[in-house]
Amino acid sequence: MKVTIKSWTGVATWRWVANDxxxxxxxxxxxxxxxxxxxxxxxxxxxxxxxxxxxHIHCIVKWLHSQPQQQCPMCRQDWKFxxx
Amino acid sequence: MIKLFSxxxxxxDEEGSARAGGSQKKASAAQLRITKDLNELNLPKTCNxxxxxxxxxxxxxLIICPDEGFYRGGRFIFSFxxxxxxxxxPPKVKCETAVYHPNIDLEGNVCLNILREDWKPxxxxxxxxxxxxxxxxxxxxxxxxxxxxxxxxxxxxRLFEQHVQRANARGYVGSSYFERCLK
Numbered sequence: 389m390k391v392t393i394k395s396w397t398g399v400a401t402w403r404w405v406a407n408d409x410x411x412x413x414x415x416x417x418x419x420x421x422x423x424x425x426x427x428x429x430x431x432x433x434x435x436x437x438x439x440x441x442x443x444h445i446h447c448i449v450k451w452l453h454s455q456p457q458q459q460c461p462m463c464r465q466d467w468k469f470x471x472x
Numbered sequence: 473m474i475k476l477f478s479x480x481x482x483x484x485d486e487e488g489s490a491r492a493g494g495s496q497k498k499a500s501a502a503q504l505r506i507t508k509d510l511n512e513l514n515l516p517k518t519c520n521x522x523x524x525x526x527x528x529x530x531x532x533x534l535i536i537c538p539d540e541g542f543y544r545g546g547r548f549i550f551s552f553x554x555x556x557x558x559x560x561x562p563p564k565v566k567c568e569t570a571v572y573h574p575n576i577d578l579e580g581n582v583c584l585n586i587l588r589e590d591w592k593p594x595x596x597x598x599x600x601x602x603x604x605x606x607x608x609x610x611x612x613x614x615x616x617x618x619x620x621x622x623x624x625x626x627x628x629x630r631l632f633e634q635h636v637q638r639a640n641a642r643g644y645v646g647s648s649y650f651e652r653c654l655k
Contacts, residue, residue, distance in 0.1 A: 412594035413559060414501065415508045423501035451593055454560055461592035 404434050406442045412462055413447035422446045436470040439463050502558040506530060509597040519601055530554040533568075534601060537655055538608040542633055546571070546640045546653050550582070550604060552597070559593035562586070565600065570650045572639035574611045574622035578648055582607075583617045620646060 404418045411434075414422050421432035422444035435445045441462040443451075448467070452458050458467045499507070506529050515521070522533040534550045548571060553564040565587055567580040575583040584603045586595055616622030625632040635645045642652035 415505055423504050447593075451560055461594045464592070 402429075406434055407440065408442060411444045411447055412441070413443050413451060416444070418442070418444075437465075438468040438470045439465045440470075500556060502554060502556050503529060505559050506554050506597070512596070513598055513601075515601060516605060518605060530558075534604070536605055536608060538605070541609045542611065542636045543571075543573075543608040543640070545655060546608075547655050548608070548653065552600075559595075562588070562591035562595075563597070563600065565604070569653045570639070570648075571653070572618070572621055572636050572645050572648070572650060573607070574613045574616045574618055574625055575607050577617040581617055583615055585615075 406418045408418070410417050411422065416422060418434055419428060421428040424446055425432040433445050434442050435448060436442045437448075437460050439460045439462070441460050443461075448461075451461055452467060459465065460467045510521075510529060513521070518537050518539050520535045520537075522535065523529070524533065525531065530553070532552050534552060536548045536550070538544050538546060538548075547569070549568040551566050551568055555561055555564065565582055565584075567576050567582055570578060570580075582604070584600075584607060586599060586603050611621075611625060613622035613625045621632065621635075624635065639645050639648075639650035640652070640654050643650060
């Protein structure tokens, strides 16, 4: 039997590769967005600290802004963005 | 055909306004987070929660009935007020039961590190529950709100214990009066 493909549609999925399922600050899944955003994806990205802990960028930035000392809310080590 | 289009448009408008109405009721970040906290709440058998308004998860009470230590047999009520900045700010927790305790003053202010300087947003209501329960098992005289009670706990443990029992059963310790809070 001969089959002729007339058209095809590609489908792709994506997910963040993080060491945890949920953001420790807002507790929303990493594959969802922070509570202040509407859509997951590049507009609500994840960031890692050098301590290896990971959060929604909006959650961790909000926390760091409210603190005199920049510490990871998970382990209290000095927070530095890991630009790997 | 024109009528059909206008019907469609009308329906769209209705949907739009319904969505706008719905978004007013959309849960705030604090509400979303407290809902998760409460769903995952794993209370020790000495603790219970009460919701005076079941639709308001931001204001509730925690009742602790210690089963060991100085405060065994007592029943202590704490009010939790979760603000719009939760979890970036801790809930406001007050003790509504008058208690003779080094870390709780007579206005009900509670001195617990994770409710103040050591709060971080990865902590949950559960962490606070365990922190409060720990205060009853191990009162900490190093960091007192009720200095009289703290000094007494350090200098004369037996007298402190007697005073706690007297306060719990209803009575005066020094010039402060305590209502009965035994179960």
